[in-house]
Amino acid sequence: MREYTSEDLKLFDEIKNGRTFGPEDEMPEIYRKNLLNLLWMQADSEYAGGLGYMPWIAKAPNAHERVLVAQIVKDEMRHAHVIYRILDELGEKTHDHMLAHEFDWRIPDDLANIGFSRAKKDKRVNIFYYPITYWEDFCLFNFLMDRAAGHQLEDTLNSSYTPWKNAIGTICKEEHMHLAHGDKTVKAMAEDPEKRAFLQERLNLWWPRVMNVFGKSSGATNDIYLRLGLKTRTNAQVREAFVNEIKEKCDSWGLVIPEYNEAAQPLEYTLN
Numbered sequence: 001m002r003e004y005t006s007e008d009l010k011l012f013d014e015i016k017n018g019r020t021f022g023p024e025d026e027m028p029e030i031y032r033k034n035l036l037n038l039l040w041m042q043a044d045s046e047y048a049g050g051l052g053y054m055p056w057i058a059k060a061p062n063a064h065e066r067v068l069v070a071q072i073v074k075d076e077m078r079h080a081h082v083i084y085r086i087l088d089e090l091g092e093k094t095h096d097h098m099l100a101h102e103f104d105w106r107i108p109d110d111l112a113n114i115g116f117s118r119a120k121k122d123k124r125v126n127i128f129y130y131p132i133t134y135w136e137d138f139c140l141f142n143f144l145m146d147r148a149a150g151h152q153l154e155d156t157l158n159s160s161y162t163p164w165k166n167a168i169g170t171i172c173k174e175e176h177m178h179l180a181h182g183d184k185t186v187k188a189m190a191e192d193p194e195k196r197a198f199l200q201e202r203l204n205l206w207w208p209r210v211m212n213v214f215g216k217s218s219g220a221t222n223d224i225y226l227r228l229g230l231k232t233r234t235n236a237q238v239r240e241a242f243v244n245e246i247k248e249k250c251d252s253w254g255l256v257i258p259e260y261n262e263a264a265q266p267l268e269y270t271l272n
């Protein structure tokens, strides 16, 4: 872990006592760097996420679901737009960045596990590199990943960066609608004897991918985010809240959560 300077420690203390920042404020380098990290990660994930969902407007199983998927795609595009605007206000060049990367690119191998590694140079959370191959995947993605994101974004409701804090309320509400869609559809498939086995197979595939989103438990980055008031809980705490919720639901719907072994995740992914 890096050593903190006395200036860093003074800043952590001020933030703990309620200091906040806006785009016009002079920002210590350590604050700006970590804030930008998190904002880029969210913006690129929202954008890549929306594009990954888009084909499912046409492929959804019925007219009602097509409307719901279209609504979810629109929400993700709006979330991306809001966060990219916050980045622009900070002097970042989001338009150039969006042109420079292929956000609709996905790993060609449906069964891949890339562990904690990145597949390309954009900033999306790495679960957004996996292809959504089946309707079951789309619903599991809502059930698992929108819930994980919802939990992570909840911390931003208390962010020390005011524009982000102000924007996150409606984003969180919309993420809750997405995860509610996941709950409803996954429950219905789990309770359908003809659909349960394949759903379980896809859950087994997505489970380590979503658990990896919370990062390695040994990582030090989380500590700095907490000290800067950019998060309020450790990754391990957020993950625990997430797993408890999923477990309760899976237990009552007859789905089994597979074992997850952080140490057994692949360290590197190289695209063939």
Ligand SMILES: [Fe+2]
Binding pocket: 046, 075, 076, 079, 175
């Ligand atoms: Fe979103």
Ligand SMILES: [Fe+2]
Binding pocket: 076, 146, 174, 175, 178
């Ligand atoms: Fe979402």
